[in-house]
Amino acid sequence: MNEFELIARLTxxxxxxxxxxxxxxxxxxxxxMGAPDHWQLFKTDAVVEGVHFTTDTPRAKVGRKALARCxxxxxxxxxxxxxxxxxxxxxxxxxxxxxETIYSGLRTLAAQHEVSxxxxxxxxxxxxxxxxxxLLGWVPKGMAxxxxxxxxxxxxxxxxELGGSLAGRHLDFEPRLAEAQWLNRHFDVHAxxxxxxxxxxxxxxxxxxxxxxxxxxxxxxxxxxxxxxRARAESxxxxxxxxxxxxxxxxxxxxxxxxxxxxxxxxxxASRFPELKLTCVGRIVAQPGLKIVTEHGxxxxxxxxxxxxx
Amino acid sequence: MNEFELIARLTxxxxxxxxxxxxxxxxxxxxxMGAPDHWQLFKTDAVVEGVHFTTDTPRAKVGRKALARCxxxxxxxxxxxxxxxxxxxxxxxxxxxxxETIYSGLRTLAAQHEVSxxxxxxxxxxxxxxxxxxLLGWVPKGMAxxxxxxxxxxxxxxxxELGGSLAGRHLDFEPRLAEAQWLNRHFDVHAxxxxxxxxxxxxxxxxxxxxxxxxxxxxxxxxxxxxxxRARAESxxxxxxxxxxxxxxxxxxxxxxxxxxxxxxxxxxASRFPELKLTCVGRIVAQPGLKIVTEHGxxxxxxxxxxxxx
Numbered sequence: 001m002n003e004f005e006l007i008a009r010l011t012x013x014x015x016x017x018x019x020x021x022x023x024x025x026x027x028x029x030x031x032x033m034g035a036p037d038h039w040q041l042f043k044t045d046a047v048v049e050g051v052h053f054t055t056d057t058p059r060a061k062v063g064r065k066a067l068a069r070c071x072x073x074x075x076x077x078x079x080x081x082x083x084x085x086x087x088x089x090x091x092x093x094x095x096x097x098x099x100e101t102i103y104s105g106l107r108t109l110a111a112q113h114e115v116s117x118x119x120x121x122x123x124x125x126x127x128x129x130x131x132x133x134x135l136l137g138w139v140p141k142g143m144a145x146x147x148x149x150x151x152x153x154x155x156x157x158x159x160x161e162l163g164g165s166l167a168g169r170h171l172d173f174e175p176r177l178a179e180a181q182w183l184n185r186h187f188d189v190h191a192x193x194x195x196x197x198x199x200x201x202x203x204x205x206x207x208x209x210x211x212x213x214x215x216x217x218x219x220x221x222x223x224x225x226x227x228x229x230r231a232r233a234e235s236x237x238x239x240x241x242x243x244x245x246x247x248x249x250x251x252x253x254x255x256x257x258x259x260x261x262x263x264x265x266x267x268x269x270a271s272r273f274p275e276l277k278l279t280c281v282g283r284i285v286a287q288p289g290l291k292i293v294t295e296h297g298x299x300x301x302x303x304x305x306x307x308x309x310x
Numbered sequence: 311m312n313e314f315e316l317i318a319r320l321t322x323x324x325x326x327x328x329x330x331x332x333x334x335x336x337x338x339x340x341x342x343m344g345a346p347d348h349w350q351l352f353k354t355d356a357v358v359e360g361v362h363f364t365t366d367t368p369r370a371k372v373g374r375k376a377l378a379r380c381x382x383x384x385x386x387x388x389x390x391x392x393x394x395x396x397x398x399x400x401x402x403x404x405x406x407x408x409x410e411t412i413y414s415g416l417r418t419l420a421a422q423h424e425v426s427x428x429x430x431x432x433x434x435x436x437x438x439x440x441x442x443x444x445l446l447g448w449v450p451k452g453m454a455x456x457x458x459x460x461x462x463x464x465x466x467x468x469x470x471e472l473g474g475s476l477a478g479r480h481l482d483f484e485p486r487l488a489e490a491q492w493l494n495r496h497f498d499v500h501a502x503x504x505x506x507x508x509x510x511x512x513x514x515x516x517x518x519x520x521x522x523x524x525x526x527x528x529x530x531x532x533x534x535x536x537x538x539x540r541a542r543a544e545s546x547x548x549x550x551x552x553x554x555x556x557x558x559x560x561x562x563x564x565x566x567x568x569x570x571x572x573x574x575x576x577x578x579x580a581s582r583f584p585e586l587k588l589t590c591v592g593r594i595v596a597q598p599g600l601k602i603v604t605e606h607g608x609x610x611x612x613x614x615x616x617x618x619x620x
Contacts, residue, residue: 017393017426029428031393031446035345042428044354044395044444050436083327083341085354087442116327118339118352126360127437132397134354134444136341 022146025209027076027194028137030144039144041079041137045070049091049128053171059098060105061171066131067109069196071175072251076194077146078184079139081113081177086120089130102131113177143184145192145255150210152286154190154256157265159278162199162250163243164226170249179273180253187265192255198246199281200301202254204290216282216301218294221245241294245301256284332456335519337386337504338447340454349454351389351447355380359401359438363481369408371481373415376441379506381423381485382561386504387456388494389449391423391487396430399440412441423487453494455502455565460520462596464500464566467575469588472509472560473553474536480559489583490563497575502565508556509591510611512564514600526592526611528604531555551604555611566594 021039022030028041047053047066067084074081086106088099099122110117115135139145159176176194183189191210195202199221207214218241227243238246257265262280269278282292290301331349332340338351357363357376377394384391396416398409409432420427425445449455469486486504493499501520505512509531517524528551537553548556567575572590579588592602600611 017424017428020393020426020428023426023428025429029393029395031428033343033345033350033392033448034348035343038344040343042393042395042444042446044397044430044442046397046399046431046433046442048399048433048435051434082343083330083339083352085339085352085444087354087356089356089358089440091437114327116330116333118327118330118333118341119335120354121356123356123358124361125358125437125440127401127435127440130399130435130437130440132354132356132442134352134395136352138343 022144026147027073028079030077030139037141038138039141041074041077041139041144043070043073044132044134045073046130046132048130055128057171059101062129062131063102063105064109065171066133067106068173068175068251070133070135071109071113071177072194072196074135074137075175075177075180075253076192077139077144078180078189078192079137079144080181081115081135081137083116083118083136084110085134086117087132087134088120088122089125090122091125091128094129145180145184145189146209147191147193147206148209150191150206150212150256150284151258152212152284153259154284155259155262155280156203156214156254156256156282156284157278158195158199158222158252158254158281159276160250160252161222161224161277162195162227162252163240163247164224164230165247165249167226167230169226173251175251176253179276182272183255186268187257187261190256190258192253195250195252195254196248198248198250199254200245200290201248204303206254206256207288207290211288213285213287213289214282214291215285216290216292218292220279220281222277222279259283332454336457337383338389340387340449347451348448349451351384351387351449351454353380353383354442354444355383356440356442358440365438367481369411370415372439372441373412374419375481376443377416377419378483378485378561380443380445381419381487382504382506384445384447385485385487385490385563386502387449387454388490388499388502389447389454390491391425391445391447393426393428393446394420395444396427397442397444398430398432399435400432401435401438404439423485455490455494455499456519457501457503457516458519460501460516460522460566460594461568462522462594463569464594465569465572465590466513466524466564466566466592466594467588467590468505468509468532468562468564469586470560470562471532471534471587472505472537472562473550473557474534474540475557475559477536477540479536483561485561486563489586492582493565496578497567497571500566500568502563505560505562505564506558508558508560509564510555510600511558514613516564516566517598517600521598523595523597523599524592524601525595526600526602528602530589530591532587532589569593
């Protein structure tokens with residue numbers, strides 16, 4: 001049983017309460033708190049030493065990453081972040097000066113996005129450093145961009161370049177808040193998610209939530225320079241396309257729009273965000289499953305089928 | 311430097327953003343999110359294996375305790391809880407069946423208080439089990455009960471009986487939500503806090519936030535049966551009064567009201583909550599400091615002065 005199956009099992013029995021627009025299963029919970037014109041977004045995310053960063057990772061970058069991951073989830077709903085609480089679980093013998101360094105990274109990023117840190121707690125733990133961020137945000141009423149709204153025929157777009165994030169990008173990526181808000185304001189975006197588990201994994205979340213399938217065009221997938229460099233440098237490394245599909249922690253946006261909107265989105269993006277690539281990587285189809293078209297033909301991209309590429 | 315000093319240092323530089331009624335320094339953050347008639351409450355709290363529970367603690371009770379602590383913080387503001395996110399950090403090799411047991415404890419308590427669990431995450435850690443709860447709630451606009459509103463002359467009340475919580479109560483205490491909401495609705499409560507660090511420690515938070523002092527009447531402090539039993543059974547145990555002042559994890563309410571309201575509060579409480587003790591334990595004074603009157607006279611109860619009682 002993997003994490004997703006576990007969470008599905010745990011949350012199956014949770015009653016959906018009053019005001020819950022979206023509970024478990026999207027990037028954030030979406031709540032109708034009675035405000036006349038907006039819904040609230042609510043998200044929590046933890047980074048753990050030895051899993052999301054190492055003992056050598058500069059502490060300011062750890063603090064930054066913890067908040068940035070949560071901001072990326074607010075972006076994935078087309079929303080705007082507002083208030084954060086910070087939970088620090090410190091290893092034994094942790095130096096208070098390092099705590100201040102963690103906070104400095106957090107505060108700088110919070111200030112950039114006008115997020116107020118309104119509290120939290122610091123507690124002693126028995127393992128490595130852990131930072132959990134709890135974040136609120138909002139989205140105009142009726143405008144939350146969900147995973148469950150992809151439709152057959154939609155064009156699938158991704159921002160930026162994918163793969164190889166571990167080389168450094170996972171510590172200093174920019175959450176795509178401005179881009180997602182702009183998309184939400186100007187276009188009829190169907191489904192959106194941020195790429196934390198890798199293009200293949202996250203697209204699969206969208207497909208499952210929407211009850212559809214997809215076909216990716218292998219040669220359109222934007223592969224990062226880091227993934228290409230690693231494939232060249234290490235014979236044991238993943239081929240670049242596989243890295244772009246499965247490395248994870250890209251924190252770029254994946255979204256779908258009706259095919260008739262694809263050109264307008266692409267053109268408007270290029271003029272609004274000239275320095276950030278936007279690529280159409282495939283299309284949504286009615287038949288469930290995830291296929292990829294490469295020079296070797298069409299293949300099913302199953303959850304455990306990545307070895308086909310190696 | 312202790313935890314409180316550390317947090318004070320960390321949060322001193324945090325900008326107080328738009329809509330922040332109370333940020334760091336009370337039981338919950340209080341936020342004005344634009345709703346016409348209520349403010350939002352926002353709180354996060356973590357329990358850690360080896361600190362807040364042991365490897366032997368039944369997992370359903372661990373889940374219950376994690377949520378109950380947060381509910382107690384919402385109670386301390388006079389508020390009503392609404393939505394929760396659950397973060398589980400699992401030790402290596404954790405049995406998924408135990409995760410379901412944790413959730414069963416959480417869910418039962420959530421249902422009792424009409425709290426919707428709207429998501430969260432489960433991640434692998436390197437230490438013991440950790441559960442972090444992020445909780446939202448609300449309070450009528452202008453009605454949040456703060457630590458900073460105690461006034462000289464106020465009567466100081468505590469609910470229940472104090473001390474000896476480790477004998478079991480810390481795992482099955484009832485968050486005093488109904489009591490706190492009732493107080494907030496019917497009386498002009500000045501300051502309120504929930505007792506997590508012990509009567510002496512938490513009262514000191516109120517005094518500091520309000521810029522006042524207090525005199526406790528030692529013989530009025532309601533000492534729990536558990537604290538008395540332990541003092542009798544173990545010669546090395548704290549004397550009962552000291553246990554009631556310093557044990558912590560009572561999760562009872564401490565609040566202050568104008569002296570003229572004290573009798574009315576006491577009488578109305580006795581008829582509304584006949585099974586829960588309410589005791590006036592002392593009064594707020596203008597002169598900073600915390601004093602206690604016992605049969606040995608008046609003593610200063612300093613942060614490190616508990617040895618005087620032994």
